[in-house]
Structures are given as structure tokens and as C-alpha cells.
Amino acid sequence: MTATIKDVAKIAKVSPSTVSRVIADSPRISKETKLRVEQAIKELNYHPNIIARSLANKSTKILGLIIPNTSEDLFKNPFFIQVMTGMSIYAQKRGYYIMYSYSKQEDEELKFLKNYSNSKLVDGFILLTSKKDDKCIEFLKKNKYPFVVVGRPEDINNVLWVDNDNFKAMYNVVDMFIQKGHKDIAFIGGPKEFNMSKDRLEGYKKALEVHGIFVDDNMIVQETNFNEVCGYNAMSQILKYKIPTAVATTDDLLAFGALRAISELTDKKIAIAGFNNTPLSVYQNPPLSSVDINAEELGYCAAKLLIGKLENELISTNHYIVETKFIERESTK
Amino acid sequence: MTATIKDVAKIAKVSPSTVSRVIADSPRISKETKLRVEQAIKELNYHPNIIARSLANKSTKILGLIIPNTSEDLFKNPFFIQVMTGMSIYAQKRGYYIMYSYSKQEDEELKFLKNYSNSKLVDGFILLTSKKDDKCIEFLKKNKYPFVVVGRPEDINNVLWVDNDNFKAMYNVVDMFIQKGHKDIAFIGGPKEFNMSKDRLEGYKKALEVHGIFVDDNMIVQETNFNEVCGYNAMSQILKYKIPTAVATTDDLLAFGALRAISELTDKKIAIAGFNNTPLSVYQNPPLSSVDINAEELGYCAAKLLIGKLENELISTNHYIVETKFIERESTK
């Protein structure tokens, strides 16, 4: 049916090897034969069979992406789709493909990893989260499978990763609060296990310290989850202790809950900032200022890093830091 | 490095053909050799090379998914990611893989389709939208490439598709309004080009007719876009004509805008229902009732339909209708 390299060779009156070389743009091919071959390719509307090429090359140019089965809540956040589009844009540039996999069962991720790697389907993996003592990372490291992690993992050794500078992003939020004259600034964070949580908390503390403001542990609450209820509870707890003039949070959902607590429990006006700039933030009352983490760029860079490794490019770094951007809205004005 | 079928054959003292047959679970293999081969497979931790298999089989078991480059707005909606997870869940069941592709440029979709199909990378495609005179559908049909469309396309001939019953879903919304005693019910819809828009409008009209309520064209506004501004404008236009007691909309974003127009332009309480049950709907004031379209199930069924076709299963239908579910909140109480 479809033309193969042999058909092209026949028409162009050369050997398949030569056709292959023309396609690979090998330098040692005469202009004349090159033209003849290209002519034949067009005539037959020939397209190389990627699978055959992959087999011969022992490389598929396919990247494997695991969509983690985190809480459904995360799907409210366009983070995943944005990261995925960013990855796709870069992958295309380099002639790579992306295969994704999702499962409802928490423990199937490792199974996929094994399946994809054992069967030699993909050249490398992209992980969208990293837990502490991540089984997937462990497996990939042990088997020397190339991979990149979105979000800095616990152990950075021998891993490629992309992330925001969470310390700096939170530092800047708190610094802004201080510039505006705030001194009583509370902090509401998510689960402590995440590096991201730690970094943001450090950023908060540092900004206070630098400006000579006492870090009051009672003004810091770290919740076990990124949701509204936690945000509400954290804010209530803080309000019982003292009424801050500003609150920095590590997630929009926490901020939404805090916002509700504020409106219900006090008449004071309290400035508040979120994180992740979810679409919901615009709809809050007041509209919520938030840190945009540039998820698409994270995906783009992740693909770049991984493909760079696969192509043995000389990259001097094992990670990229993607810039964040503070989106100011009513809640901090 | 990694074991191949030959290695297994050697250890089990059989031919590669036999190993292949054991893996394929061919019936005409004696129990003894089967056991020996399975033993050898375990011993070597052998896993078939999918690429080699694909080449021999002339089938990759890979499904190609095009993420359409619609307006950024659509990413606020978890629709895509939900459809994608649903697809993945079914594909896994059947040992299929899913490859996705996204591009910023509108016209690259067809390019991808061609690239993927010409290079024999994928066995079939899943399209996440269909425009009128869709170039992609046209191409796939012409080349007899198997594909399925999420959302009923204009021309149903020779295409597999999955969708909700948009007529019925909207009929039920309006019927509910009428049951609650409403008689002046307005309609705000999206772009007329979409089948979905037409079906929902028809459902609205039918419900009125069935209950003997006059269909007043001045109470129907069809906008050119699915966003808040359009919703706001549509609602203003309707309010200038007459103040309805209820409004049915074909999209949550339209409803959000309408909600704002209502709160700004009138003191009357007007019931309103959205569509798609976006995460934002909970956060409206009042929280917005909305129709959940069950996107994950749409994806699941799409994969089912396509894989059924690829496996030449006898399926009596060329489409699946996925149930919707009305989620009632304050806005219609």
C-alpha cells in the first residue's frame, strides 16, 4: 500500500541505503542523486515508518508522562494541562512524541513506569510530582532510565528537575507586604512534606528577618491539605491569637478558605495573597492577588532538559528555574 | 543488555517462534514447554519489545490525541484533563497507549494528523472538537483512518462519536424551571455553529412548547463566544426587554456574566442555571446550579468505541450517549 524506502530506491534508481542517507541529510551524497531521491519521495508521497526507524535506532523519541492520581481537587487547577501543553510544544520542536498515562489507583504509577521502560516504548520519563522517598524516582535511578521531575525532589542527586524559586516568590510577596507598611503578617501553608512548602515558609521568614520583624510562630499555620476547609481553620486559629494586617498563603484554595474566615469572623480589612493564580482567584471577593507559577514554561523546560539529556547535549545544568509572576488584584491593594 | 526473545529461547531450549507463541498464549503449545518458557522468561526478566512487535504486527496500539488550540479560556475548564484521564483508563484496560499533541497555531492540527498517520505511529485518532467542515475529519475520512470524535459532528456519516444528549439535558433544565412555576424563562446560548448550541436551544424550545408556553424570540440570545462578557451583554439585552424569572444558559461562563448583570441591573431575584459544572460554579454568589456532562465518561467511551473498531469487534453502534447530571445549588432554589 504505502510506499516504503525500497519503492523510493527503485524509482530513484539507487539503493535503500542511499535513500536513507538522503533522508538523514548525510553530507556525503551527491547533489544529483539527492535531487533524484527527493523527487521520488515526492512522487510516491513517501514518509518513513517511525516504528521501523525506532527499531533500527533503538530509540523511539517517545517521552512517557505519568499523570499522578492525586486528589481530584488538583484537576480544578489547570496546572496539569498547562504543563502538558508546554511539554508538547517543546517536544514537537525536537521531533519527540509524548505518551501519557493515568490511573485511579495510587500504586499503579510504578507499574506503568516498569511497563513502559521494560517494553522499550519510551526513551525517558517526565514525572509531575515527587513525594518523599518517591518509589518512581528510586526505580528510575536504579535502572538508569532518563527522567525529569517537575518540582524539585527531596534528593537532587542525579536527577533532572524544573521548578520555580519558591523561596524567592514567597519572599517577594512578604517583602511587598512590608513595603506597604504591614508588620503583622501571618502565614498559611500546606503539607510540610513538600519541598515547595518548606521553601515558601523559609521565604516568608527570611523576608521578615531581613526587615527586622520578629517571626512569631503563632502567626504561622501549616495545614495538612491544600483546600478551603484547611484555609478556613488556619485563619480562624490565627485570628484567635491576633488579628494580622496581612496574610501570605501557599495556595489559592487555602486563601479562599482564609478569605471566608476573615469575612465571617472579623470586620477588619486584612490583605491576603494566594499562590498558583488559579482561574478561581479572579472570582473571589475581593479578587485575590496570586503568584503565577508559569506552568506552561515549567513543562517546556522539563521537556527541554530531558531531551537535552537524551540527545547527549552538553548542558551545564541539571535543572531550570522558571520565573514566577505576582498578579496583583484587589485583595492586596 | 536486556534479554530478547532469542535469549529466552536458548534458555528454554526451544525456538523463538515457540516463545512468541507462549507469550501470545497460543493454544497449540504443550503444557510442559509452556512452563519451561515461562520459567525462562521469569529468570531473564524478559519483556517483549513493543516496537519490534509493532513493526511485525503493523499495528502500534497507540492512539493519537489532538488537544485543540481553542481559546485559553477552555483551559480554565477541567474538561480536557477529565476526558484524557477517562480515555487513559479504558486504553490501559485494553493494552493501548495514548499519545497527545498540542500546538499554539490553529492550523497545525492537520499537520500533526498527517505526520502521525503517514509515519504509521498511531492506529487511530481521537478528536476533542469538531468544527463545521472540519478539515481533520475530512482528512481522516478520505484516508480511511480510524477515529472517534468527542462531541457529535455535523456530518455523522461514517464517523464514531460520543456526546451527551444536549437536547435532553437542556429540556430537563427548563422543565425543572417550569415545574417550579416559572413561565418567563430566558435563554442565553453560545456560538450557533456548534451542534451542541443548537441541540440545547431546541431542548429549551421544546420544553416550553410541551408545557404550552409561548416561545418568545426576544427572550433568546445567542452569543458569539463562551465568556463572561457575552453573558453579561446577553443578560442586559434581555433585561431591557423584559425581566424573566429564570434563565437557562449553555455554559457556566455565560451564566457568571449573566449573574453579574442581574445583580447590577435589577433587584429582582432571577433563577439561573449553568452548563458544564465548572469548579467555578460553586464560588458564585449565589452558587450556580449546573449540568455536569461527565467528561471522564466521555473520554472512556471514546476510547472504547475507537478500540472496538480497531479490534474489529462487532459493535452495533457508531456512538455512545453519556448521561448528564443536574447539580442543584442555590441559584435555582
Next chain:
DNA sequence: CTGAAAGCGCTTACAG
């Protein structure tokens, strides 16, 4: 600059 040959790791019709 070009070709014949071997190889990538499977599957399967054919033969026994």
C-alpha cells in the same frame, strides 16, 4: 559518493 549485507526484535505462514 554508493551499495550489499547484516541487524534491530518481534510474528506467522508453512512444513513436518
Next chain:
DNA sequence: CTGAAAGCGCTTACAG
């Protein structure tokens, strides 16, 4: 029930 052989459609070291 099992094996030898050919084939899937490429690439590339080797030779000239």
C-alpha cells in the same frame, strides 16, 4: 505441538 525461514521497514558499519 514445534522449528526454520521470511518478513515487517528501517539504519549503518564495511567495503569499494
